[in-house]
Amino acid sequence: MRNYIPSSMESRIKTDEIENEFGVQDIIMLLFTDSTILTEENLRQIKNIDRGISKLSSISRRISPFTTSSIKSSEGMMIVDPLIKTIPSEGDTAGINELYNDILNNPFARNIVFSSDMTSASITATINNTESESVVLAKVDSVVAANTGNARIMKGGLPYIRLHIMKDVKRDAIVLVPLALIVMLLVLKLTLGEWRSVFMPFSVVLLSTGICMGLIPLIGWKLSIITLLVPILLIAVGNNYGIYLVTKFHDICRKGKYIPKREIINEIIRSLKKPLIYSGLTTIAGILGLLTHSIIPARQMGVLAAAGVLAALIMSILLIPGFIYIRSKRTEGLKAPFLGNDVFKKILNPLAELIIRYPGHIIIYSVIFTIVLSSGMSLLKIETNQENYFPKNNPVRQASDIINRKFGGSQTISVMIAGDIKDPVIMRRIDELTRETEHTDGVGQVFSISQAVREMSKAVFLPEEESYDQIPSTRESIAQLFELYNMSGNYDDFSQMLNLENTRAHVLIKLSDPSNVVIKNVNNKIQTITKDIPAEVTTGGYAMIMADFARSIIKGQIFSLGFALITVFILLSLIFKSFRGGLTGSIPLAVSILILFGFMGFTGIALDAATALLSSIMIGVGVDFTIQYIWSFSNNIRNGLTYEESTRTSLRTIGRSIIINALTVMTGFSVLVLSGFSSIRFFGYLVLISIGSCLAGAIILIPAIIMKFRPGFVKADMNTLKKQ
Amino acid sequence: MKRMIIIMMLFLPYFHISAQLPDADEIMDRGRELTLMGSLNANVNLLITEKNGATRNRTIAMTTKSYPGGLEKRLIRFLEPADVRGTSMLVIDNKDKPDEMWIYLPALKKTRRIVSSEKGKSFMSSEFSNADMSTPALSDFSNKHTANSGSADYWIIESIPVNDNVADEYGFSKKVSHIKKENYLVTKMEYYNFDDELFKTIEVRSYYPLSNGKYTIEDMAAINHSNGRKSEIQFTNLKENVEIDDSFFTIANLER
Numbered sequence: 001m002r003n004y005i006p007s008s009m010e011s012r013i014k015t016d017e018i019e020n021e022f023g024v025q026d027i028i029m030l031l032f033t034d035s036t037i038l039t040e041e042n043l044r045q046i047k048n049i050d051r052g053i054s055k056l057s058s059i060s061r062r063i064s065p066f067t068t069s070s071i072k073s074s075e076g077m078m079i080v081d082p083l084i085k086t087i088p089s090e091g092d093t094a095g096i097n098e099l100y101n102d103i104l105n106n107p108f109a110r111n112i113v114f115s116s117d118m119t120s121a122s123i124t125a126t127i128n129n130t131e132s133e134s135v136v137l138a139k140v141d142s143v144v145a146a147n148t149g150n151a152r153i154m155k156g157g158l159p160y161i162r163l164h165i166m167k168d169v170k171r172d173a174i175v176l177v178p179l180a181l182i183v184m185l186l187v188l189k190l191t192l193g194e195w196r197s198v199f200m201p202f203s204v205v206l207l208s209t210g211i212c213m214g215l216i217p218l219i220g221w222k223l224s225i226i227t228l229l230v231p232i233l234l235i236a237v238g239n240n241y242g243i244y245l246v247t248k249f250h251d252i253c254r255k256g257k258y259i260p261k262r263e264i265i266n267e268i269i270r271s272l273k274k275p276l277i278y279s280g281l282t283t284i285a286g287i288l289g290l291l292t293h294s295i296i297p298a299r300q301m302g303v304l305a306a307a308g309v310l311a312a313l314i315m316s317i318l319l320i321p322g323f324i325y326i327r328s329k330r331t332e333g334l335k336a337p338f339l340g341n342d343v344f345k346k347i348l349n350p351l352a353e354l355i356i357r358y359p360g361h362i363i364i365y366s367v368i369f370t371i372v373l374s375s376g377m378s379l380l381k382i383e384t385n386q387e388n389y390f391p392k393n394n395p396v397r398q399a400s401d402i403i404n405r406k407f408g409g410s411q412t413i414s415v416m417i418a419g420d421i422k423d424p425v426i427m428r429r430i431d432e433l434t435r436e437t438e439h440t441d442g443v444g445q446v447f448s449i450s451q452a453v454r455e456m457s458k459a460v461f462l463p464e465e466e467s468y469d470q471i472p473s474t475r476e477s478i479a480q481l482f483e484l485y486n487m488s489g490n491y492d493d494f495s496q497m498l499n500l501e502n503t504r505a506h507v508l509i510k511l512s513d514p515s516n517v518v519i520k521n522v523n524n525k526i527q528t529i530t531k532d533i534p535a536e537v538t539t540g541g542y543a544m545i546m547a548d549f550a551r552s553i554i555k556g557q558i559f560s561l562g563f564a565l566i567t568v569f570i571l572l573s574l575i576f577k578s579f580r581g582g583l584t585g586s587i588p589l590a591v592s593i594l595i596l597f598g599f600m601g602f603t604g605i606a607l608d609a610a611t612a613l614l615s616s617i618m619i620g621v622g623v624d625f626t627i628q629y630i631w632s633f634s635n636n637i638r639n640g641l642t643y644e645e646s647t648r649t650s651l652r653t654i655g656r657s658i659i660i661n662a663l664t665v666m667t668g669f670s671v672l673v674l675s676g677f678s679s680i681r682f683f684g685y686l687v688l689i690s691i692g693s694c695l696a697g698a699i700i701l702i703p704a705i706i707m708k709f710r711p712g713f714v715k716a717d718m719n720t721l722k723k724q
Numbered sequence: 725m726k727r728m729i730i731i732m733m734l735f736l737p738y739f740h741i742s743a744q745l746p747d748a749d750e751i752m753d754r755g756r757e758l759t760l761m762g763s764l765n766a767n768v769n770l771l772i773t774e775k776n777g778a779t780r781n782r783t784i785a786m787t788t789k790s791y792p793g794g795l796e797k798r799l800i801r802f803l804e805p806a807d808v809r810g811t812s813m814l815v816i817d818n819k820d821k822p823d824e825m826w827i828y829l830p831a832l833k834k835t836r837r838i839v840s841s842e843k844g845k846s847f848m849s850s851e852f853s854n855a856d857m858s859t860p861a862l863s864d865f866s867n868k869h870t871a872n873s874g875s876a877d878y879w880i881i882e883s884i885p886v887n888d889n890v891a892d893e894y895g896f897s898k899k900v901s902h903i904k905k906e907n908y909l910v911t912k913m914e915y916y917n918f919d920d921e922l923f924k925t926i927e928v929r930s931y932y933p934l935s936n937g938k939y940t941i942e943d944m945a946a947i948n949h950s951n952g953r954k955s956e957i958q959f960t961n962l963k964e965n966v967e968i969d970d971s972f973f974t975i976a977n978l979e980r
Contacts, residue, residue: 422807461832475807476830477829477831479805480830481832483802487849
């Protein structure tokens, strides 16, 4: 996910800075669960796996029940021992009970290597860069597989999440792309009838998708959860222009008289060339709105999808007339498809009458409907937690849930404090930060050097002494406690909290609820507490990157929406040679955006890396419908029809193409509901809503507006066309 | 008979080598004898360098005294850096039971006894273990020559702890010592973990010749291969065979 975010982003720079000093915080966690984890068999299994992992050169640091020390103060002595000196044998109840108490009383063991309810244990390991992440994880998996036992083992942490995302993206690409093609083939067959007609737009889909996917490795990009949407988008959208051309061809053929092919092609090109080019350009403009996004794969998707749509447009205009020319079958007397004119007539004729009779009512109901649904926007949530990409029954999600509930959480905020760490003023502030954040909702655990200092003070002083469990008041005292911890504690623990020169301290905050609200709240607390600390404070960590990511999603959303809407408005104004035309054409898009976000708010579907792309795609695809309708309407008016007749004819002819197009787009995208990612599934559902509303806007609202207000640009357009 | 001759010929090279090499225990013992001292007084500079280049420097004054039966006592006083000056440690390195360690923290005016079951634990959080700072008992290890021992100017001897308890105590499963043939001094020691992988190398960079013909280590470096850390120890102001009263190694003296 970090690669989704530009390296110039503040949180990424700061996180890199902290990781340069204290190492990468990317950890893997192996979770062992059983009804009770403190049995000889379970502990032996954990020990064997721990030993197996310790052998791997690519694992640099481990925290496990067998690496954890126990530091106790007893009869004037400070006793340093491993937490588990010997594994209590089965039936050694006293030994098990002693270990149970040792764990509960050890702040470095409780909820770190054992959960308080003793149903889970964990091994946490840091991966170094000596081998590729997938190789390391495969080695860890083989160690785990070689040591089976009673305890159920789950694997968590970001490297595993990344691995599963990669696997699921590949699986989705292998399953969903062919599935989308099959679905598309069926929809085209149902709507266009004969296979030859189906083949024409379908070949354009195949070629444009192929060109687009070929660009990914050529440019050097990788298939990500977001770029996975590109082939689906092209399968859904790439046939649009072909459908307009083929249905126009069918319309001409069904007139019943023989027309030479050359004339048919001339007629098709004459009537459709301009609206198709304008549709294509506006679609590309809408999709290019993604270029303003701050998420890198979103920009990549913008480039790829725009290139794909351009390829589809050019190939549709060049290839399909060619296909029509070389087809051997006579052109007249085509068989009607399953979803033939009759089916559409039954829907579109009454709709046309309704629009002609009650345009005002339709506009008012549309406004009311839009206002009601858009009120859900206030409930819209933003989700950047990668764990939620997976459905609840996914093993990665289950492991994350246990880590969040029982082990403090796997996502972290890091605070680096640069200064004289031995200065009691700074140390007390670190302590305040530690204790305050510890008690913040959504925070699982906090680790800091001040805790080590307090632990040492507990080992040095007796509970009745004033200095027990306190931060000392002099620099020397702190320095000497550091020395004591250094000599008795686990050096690796110490090095995670304080650098060797004692000039930088690290406060690691683990989040049990890594939601944006919690991250924001914790960050505010950090800023308040460290406001006047005499040291330089850097706040970073994966959770902070996620918060930045959330902000960038909103920013990206606003920018790309704004860009797409403005560009489409300008293009529409130029196409219709009228400011009002641009405005009218943009209405269905604006309405659809409001409905989409309102629907997301009401249904609790969050705006995330995938769903944030919807609005740009929707504008790109939805604008087609409006252009096609207005263009057709103007043509009909030019041909001397009245407003009423134009509405009827336009709905019957282009209205049918628009519906077929919308259906193909919706069914194309609908395969996404079978994706392994929740977020992509939601994307699939939301496309149905958004394209559905664009469709309704183009064939209900726009005709009603034109009927009611009879805008001049329709006539002006007609005049312009006459001049040509 | 013919078969017998062939078998004997096959094994001949091994008989030949082992016949030429002196006994491994003997070599280790000679080396040990050469560096075994009664008592020593020195300033020690310990420099730890992290993989990323960050360093930590400590200067201590160390007094050690060896007793018959393997007991060794050590008193360490921190000289540098200033904020830990006066911090003192008394280590009683017992042969057959866990080490005893007391630490005095002058700023807190507190002395605490630290009991640790891990002998292989690091010396002042460096790459050297407490065991590296003392002379190990010969009986703790079984020694043998490695395949290429004696081929150049060195004896290369593998020392394996006699049992698991000793191995746990020292924190390694095998040690390979490179001993100079001409003077029986160890120049390099390689330590292997329980999975038989090299995890630490100590190089003795120079010895300080003592008046009685023996030697003491003057400069050595330990490299931890698993975390890339390096620790270097240099002994200065070496005073050999100093008369140190047993009362020097007491808690009362620690707090002085």
